[in-house]
Amino acid sequence: MQSARKLFYLLVSLVLSLPATAHIPVSATDWSPEPPPVNLLFPSDADAILSFKFKADLDNKLLYTHNEPFDYCSWQGVKCVQGRVFRFVLQSFGLRGTFPAGTLTRLDQLRVLCLNHNSLTGPIPDFSSLVNLETLFLDHNSFSGTFPLSFLFLHRLRALDLSRNNFTGPLPLNLTVLDRLNYLRLDSNRFNGTIPPLNQSFLQVFNVSNNDLTGPIPVTSTLSHFDMSPFTDNPNVCGKIINKPCRSSPFSESPSSAASPPEQLNQNSQGQLAALSPSISKTHKRIGIILGLVIGVVILIAGILSLFALLKNRRYQFDSKSTMYKVNTNAINTTTQYVNTELDGKEKQPQVPQFQEKIGNFVFCAGERQLYTLEQLMKASAELLGRGTIGSTYKAVMDYQLIVCVKRLDAGKTKITSGERFERHMEGVGGLRHPNLVAVRAYFQAKQEKLIIYDYQANGSLFNLLHGSRSARTKPLHWTSCLKIAEDVAMGLVFIHQKSKLIHGNLKSTNVLLGPDFEACLADYCLAILADSTSNDDPDLVGYKAPEIRKSNRQATFKSDVYAFGILLLEILTGKPPSQHPILEPSDLPNWVRATREDDSEDINCLGLLVEVAGICSSTSPEQRPAMWQVLKMIEEKVKRFNNPLLQVHIRQVNELQAQGLDLAAQNQGPPRRSKSRNQPTDFHPNPADPAQTEGYHLFIQDAIEYKKRVRQQAKQYPSLL
Numbered sequence: 001m002q003s004a005r006k007l008f009y010l011l012v013s014l015v016l017s018l019p020a021t022a023h024i025p026v027s028a029t030d031w032s033p034e035p036p037p038v039n040l041l042f043p044s045d046a047d048a049i050l051s052f053k054f055k056a057d058l059d060n061k062l063l064y065t066h067n068e069p070f071d072y073c074s075w076q077g078v079k080c081v082q083g084r085v086f087r088f089v090l091q092s093f094g095l096r097g098t099f100p101a102g103t104l105t106r107l108d109q110l111r112v113l114c115l116n117h118n119s120l121t122g123p124i125p126d127f128s129s130l131v132n133l134e135t136l137f138l139d140h141n142s143f144s145g146t147f148p149l150s151f152l153f154l155h156r157l158r159a160l161d162l163s164r165n166n167f168t169g170p171l172p173l174n175l176t177v178l179d180r181l182n183y184l185r186l187d188s189n190r191f192n193g194t195i196p197p198l199n200q201s202f203l204q205v206f207n208v209s210n211n212d213l214t215g216p217i218p219v220t221s222t223l224s225h226f227d228m229s230p231f232t233d234n235p236n237v238c239g240k241i242i243n244k245p246c247r248s249s250p251f252s253e254s255p256s257s258a259a260s261p262p263e264q265l266n267q268n269s270q271g272q273l274a275a276l277s278p279s280i281s282k283t284h285k286r287i288g289i290i291l292g293l294v295i296g297v298v299i300l301i302a303g304i305l306s307l308f309a310l311l312k313n314r315r316y317q318f319d320s321k322s323t324m325y326k327v328n329t330n331a332i333n334t335t336t337q338y339v340n341t342e343l344d345g346k347e348k349q350p351q352v353p354q355f356q357e358k359i360g361n362f363v364f365c366a367g368e369r370q371l372y373t374l375e376q377l378m379k380a381s382a383e384l385l386g387r388g389t390i391g392s393t394y395k396a397v398m399d400y401q402l403i404v405c406v407k408r409l410d411a412g413k414t415k416i417t418s419g420e421r422f423e424r425h426m427e428g429v430g431g432l433r434h435p436n437l438v439a440v441r442a443y444f445q446a447k448q449e450k451l452i453i454y455d456y457q458a459n460g461s462l463f464n465l466l467h468g469s470r471s472a473r474t475k476p477l478h479w480t481s482c483l484k485i486a487e488d489v490a491m492g493l494v495f496i497h498q499k500s501k502l503i504h505g506n507l508k509s510t511n512v513l514l515g516p517d518f519e520a521c522l523a524d525y526c527l528a529i530l531a532d533s534t535s536n537d538d539p540d541l542v543g544y545k546a547p548e549i550r551k552s553n554r555q556a557t558f559k560s561d562v563y564a565f566g567i568l569l570l571e572i573l574t575g576k577p578p579s580q581h582p583i584l585e586p587s588d589l590p591n592w593v594r595a596t597r598e599d600d601s602e603d604i605n606c607l608g609l610l611v612e613v614a615g616i617c618s619s620t621s622p623e624q625r626p627a628m629w630q631v632l633k634m635i636e637e638k639v640k641r642f643n644n645p646l647l648q649v650h651i652r653q654v655n656e657l658q659a660q661g662l663d664l665a666a667q668n669q670g671p672p673r674r675s676k677s678r679n680q681p682t683d684f685h686p687n688p689a690d691p692a693q694t695e696g697y698h699l700f701i702q703d704a705i706e707y708k709k710r711v712r713q714q715a716k717q718y719p720s721l722l
Contacts, residue, residue, distance in 0.1 A: 043072065043083070044106060045072060045080075045083075045084060045085045045106075045107055046072035047106075048085075048103050048104055048105075048106040048107055049064060049072060049075065049078065049085070049088070049103075049104070049107075050064060051100065051102070051103040052099075052100060052103035052104050054100070055097050055098050055099075055100040055103070056095050056096075056097040056098060056099060056100065056115075056120060057095055057096075057097060058096050058097045059094065059095075059096050061093050061094050061095060062075075062076060062090070062093065062095075063075075063076065064076075072085075073085075076090070076093075077089045077090045077093070081109070084107075084109040085107045085109065085110055086109060086110065086111050086112070087110075087111060087112040087113075088104065088107065088110060088112070088113050088114070089112065089113075089114040090114065090115055090118070091114050091115075091116050091117055091118075091137070092116075092117040092118070093118060094118065094119070095115070095118040095119065095120055096118070096119045096120070097120060097121075098120065098121055098122040099115070099120055099122060099123075099124060099125055099143070100125065101125035101126065102125070103125075105125055105126060105127055105129050105130055106129070107130070108129060108130065108131070108132065109132055110130055110132065110133055111132055111133060111134045111135065112133075112134065112135040113130075113133060113135070113136050113137070114135070114136075114137040115137070115138055115141065116137040116138060116139045116140050116141070116161065117139070117140040117141075118140070118141055119141065119142060120138075120141040120142065120143060121141070121142045121143065121144065122143065122144060122145075123143070123144060123145035123148075124138070124143055124145060124148040124150075126148075126150045127148060127150040127151055127153070127154060128150040128153040128154075130154060131153070131154070131155070131156070132156060133154050133156065133157060134156050134157060134158050134159070135157075135158060135159045136151075136154070136157060136159065136160050136161070137159070137161045138161065138162055138165070139161040139162060139163040139164050139165070139185065140163070140164045140165075141164075141165055142165060142166055143162070143165040143166065143167065144165070144166040144167065144168070145167065145168070145169075146167065146168060146169035146170075147162075147167060147169060147170070147171055147172060147191070149172060151178070152172065152174060152175070152177055152178065154178065155177070155178065155179075155180070155516075155517045156180060157178050157180065157181060158180050158181060158182055158183065158202075159181070159182065159183035159184075160178070160181065160183065160184050160185070161183070161184075161185045162185065162186050162189065163185040163186060163187045163188050163189070163207065164187070164188040164189075165188075165189055166189065166190065167186075167189040167190065167191060168189070168190045168191065168192070169191065169192065169193070170191065170192055170193030170194070171186065171191055171193060171194075171195065171196050171208075171213075172196065173194075173196045173197070174196075175196040175198065176196060176197065176198060176199055176200065176516060177516045177517070178200065178516075179200055179201075179515070179516040179517060180200070180202065181200045181202065181203055182200075182202040182203055182204050182205070183203075183204065183205040184198075184200075184203060184205065184206050184207075185205065185206070185207045186207065186208050186211070187207040187208055187209045187210050187211065187230075188209070188210045188211075189210075189211055190211060190212055191208070191211040191212065191213060192211070192212040192213060192214065193213065193214065193215075194213065194214060194215040194216075194401075195208060195213055195215070195217055195218060195223075195231075195237065196218070197218035197220050197223075197401045197402060197403075198218070198220060198222050198223055199220045199221060199222050199455075200222055201221070201222065203222050206222075206223075206226055206230050207229075207230045208230060208231060208234070209229065209230055209231060209232045209233050209234065210232070210233040210234075211233070211234055212234065212236075213231075213234040213236070213237050214234070214236035214237060215236070215237065215238070215246075216237070216238055216239040216246045216399075216401075217231060217237055217238070217239035217240075217241045217242065218239075218401045218402060219239065219240060219241065219371055219372065219399070219402055220371070220402055221368060221369075221371055221441075223241060224241060224369065224371060226241070228241070228242045228243070361419075361423070361444065361445055361446075362374045362442065362443075362444045363423070363426070363442060363443055363444070364441065364442045365426070365427070365430025365431060365440050365441060365442060365443070366430055366431050366433065366439075368441065368442075371402070372398055372402065374444060376398055376399065377396060377398065377404075377406070377453070379398070379399075380396040380397055380398040380399075380404075381396070381397050382394040382395060382396045382397070382406070383395045385405070386510065388407075388506075388510070388511075388524060389413065389506055389524075389528075389531055389541055390409055390410060390413045390414050390527060390530060390531045391407050391408050391409040391410045391413065391414075392407070392408050392410065393405060393406070393407045393408075394406045394407075394408070395456060403456045403458075404441065404453050404454065404455070404456055405438075405453070405454040405455065405456045405457070406451055406452070406453055406454075407451065407452040407453075407454065407524070408449075408450075408451055409450040409451070409452070409530065411448050411449075413531060413532055414450070414530050414531060414532055419445055422445055422450065422530070423445065425526075425529065425530070426440070426443045426452070428500055428502070428526075429500070429502070429525070429526045429527075430442075430443065432495070432496065432499060432500055432525075432526075434491075434492060434495045434499075435491075435515075435519065435521075436488045436489070436491050436492035436495070436519065436520060436521050436522060437492050437495065437496070437521060437522050437525065438454050438455055438457060438513055438521045438522065438523040439454065439455050440452060440453070440454055441453050441454065441455060452527075454523065457513040457514060457515060457521065457523075458516075459513070459514035459515065459516070459518060460513070460514055461509065461510050461511075461512060461513050461514065462485065462509045462510075462512035462513070462514065462520060462572075463508075463509035463510040463512075465477070465514065466509060466571060466572065466575050467509075467575070467577065475575065476573065476574055476575035476596060476597050477572060477575065479607050482572050482573055482607060482610060483607075483610065483635070483638065483639060484519075484520075485512075485520045485572055486569055486572060486610060486613075486635055487632075487635050487636065487639055488519050488520035488521070489507075489512060489520050489522065489565065489568065490565065490628060490631055490632040490635055491632060492520070492521065492522040492525075493507070493522070493561060493565060493628045493632075494628045494629050494632050496522070496525055496526065497558055497561070497627075497628050497629070498629065500526065502525075502526040502529075503526065503528060503529070503555075503556045503557060503558060503560070503561055504522065504525045504526065504528070504556075504561050504564075505525075505526070505527070505528025505529070505531075505555075505556035505560070505561070506524045506525070506527060506528050506541065506556075507522070507544060507561060507564040507565060507568060508541055508544050508564070508568065509568060509571055509572075509577070511523045511524045511525075512568070528555070528556045529555070542578075543567060543577070543578025543579055543581065544563075544564040544567050544568065544578060545560070545563075545564070546559065546560035546563035546564070546622065547563075547620050548560070548622055557622070558627065558628070559622040559625050560622070561628065562617050562625045562626065562627070562628055562631065563617060563618055563619075563622075563625060565617050565628070565631065566613070566614045566615070566616070566617025566618030566619075566625075567581070567614075567618055569610060569613065569614040569617065570589070570593075570614045570618065573593050573596075573597075573607060573610060573611065573614065574592070574593055574596040574597070575596065576596060589611050589614065589615045590608065590611050593607070593611050609634065609638045610635070610638070613631060613634055613635065617631060
């Protein structure tokens with residue numbers, strides 16, 4: 001009995017001593033902490049933070065405890081919104097350890113993460129799950145490894161600081177996909193390779209100094225705004241921005257030995273020179289004079305011939321496997337330019353337009369500085385992307401890795417307009433700036449030649465996404481993609497109609513391009529006014545033309561844009577081009593869409609409103625079509641019924657497929673079904689198959705009445721275009 005009592009007291013004393021021993025300071029080499037116990041009752045965010053502390057806080061600086069998991073929102077550096085961690089800031093906390101995988105990256109509602117000014121080491125884990133992250137500061141640590149490619153999936157990221165670490169390897173060239181960045185610091189690491197051609201229009205803070213970067217600095221509209229300081233301490237970079245020319249040859253010129261005579265001559269040589277007779281000296285002088293005259297005449301003749309050949313044969317050309325885009329210049333009195341297109345390796349011989357009045361105007365739009373000259377543009381290598389209603393489009397790759405899209409207007413398909421009228425029109429179109437418009441950067445015009453320069457969109461067009469390879473049957477897009485693309489296109493059209501009072505006039509799937517974040521961006525807008533109505537119709541455009549302008553060759557109107565949007569929306573929903581659309585009554589459209597989508601009941605429930613919108617927009621009577629701002633309101637109301645995270649998940653998956661080089665159209669299966677993981681927020685997004693959440697989709701008339709009531713309350717902001 002006494003021994004049992006002693007054993008009991010011994011156990012009690014051991015239990016009571018546990019909290020005290022937990023705070024005994026010992027070095028990491030002598031003691032390895034136990035991982036936090038797994039508790040399924042923990043909130044997922046609290047569990048993620050404690051798991052991070054276990055590896056990143058070896059000195060126990062953070063006073064977090066698993067005994068009070070439900071108070072994690074009051075922990076040091078933690079801020080929550082509706083019970084989810086929104087900010088996690090541990091700047092200058094003296095943290096020592098590593099950044100373990102599968103910890104903070106589970107905080108899927110995290111917007112701000114700051115771990116700067118600590119002593120964290122090792123590689124960076126996969127960040128691709130933090131799709132809502134906007135600010136990431138990891139500077140002043142000892143992180144190592146290459147640039148984390150998972151950062152390229154953080155499309156909401158606005159600030160990124162990796163400075164003063166030990167990162168190595170090249171910077172990814174597709175760093176441009178982070179198009180919302182306004183703060184980017186990568187200085188004081190060991191990055192090598194070339195500088196990416198950053199073109200983020202909002203970038204205000206940028207620094208890549210003190211690295212091992214090499215090669216020319218890309219001349220982009222973004223990088224050109226910075227001075228030399230962000231590029232210093234990279235001995236092997238060059239370019240116009242830092243006023244350091246790039247050598248075309250890796251070998252430097254060595255000075256001639258004759259240019260630097262020896263400092264001293266030995267006395268024997270001096271004696272021989274002094275012993276020369278006067279006659280021999282005079283003969284050498286005559287020979288030297290004659291040789292000098294001959295050499296001078298030869299140099300003069302060679303210079304004249306070279307100048308003549310340069311003026312006569314100077315040419316600026318677009319070189320391509322299938323396309324040659326040339327401008328020949330004769331600069332004796334006035335400049336004569338022409339554009340000659342070669343297709344399939346066979347040179348055509350068109351009439352050479354003579355521009356004897358003036359060289360032409362090369363103008364950058366919206367007050368942007370001139371980043372390149374016409375000469376540099378014409379020297380760019382080019383690839384023919386396609387031929388459209390009023391001209392051909394080329395991808396032009398200039399020096400310094402700058403890529404633009406050049407549209408050459410076909411004189412046979414455009415009206416004969418004065419230079420002043422064209423300039424006024426392009427000033428208006430070039431001043432339009434919107435996230436869902438492909439920006440017009442510059443234009444060029446001469447007597448019979450007109451070029452329009454756009455931003456190049458590397459992700460291709462909506463046509464390619466919908467139809468993919470013509471030899472393969474592609475599945476229609478998932479409903480989340482349909483909804484997002486429809487909203488993007490509608491916002492772009494509303495901006496054109498409201499801001500400029502102009503008409504797109506050329507809306508089709510090939511003129512909807514996919515931006516860096518796979519947002520839909522309109523191209524070739526507001527150029528229909530330049531088209532010659534008597535020229536042959538573009539076969540790809542006929543299906544989008546409203547009946548009232550298809551037969552009479554009338555100019556496009558606001559309502560014809562709405563009709564084209566309705567046809568485009570049906571193309572998005574069904575994956576079929578307009579040439580394959582049957583003539584149906586609006587009431588028959590849902591059945592046809594259901595048949596094309598293989599009777600996917602979930603998709604039909606989710607897309608019911610979009611089918612109705614497409615039916616009203618494509619009405620044969622222009623009076624029955626709504627204005628685009630009304631259409632946008634209907635779609636926005638639809639978007640509100642489903643939380644945006646679902647759309648963002650699908651967009652992220654599409655980006656992942658693009659990064660892996662897969663066929664987007666063939667692989668587009670939509671986002672996965674909602675999982676029951678405890679790490680997922682309870683209010684993540686509603687189940688679209690739930691009838692309670694999709695009720696009223698078929699009651700479009702009642703919904704439309706409500707939309708109109710709401711819209712009329714905001715009529716001052718959206719004046720009617722009826």
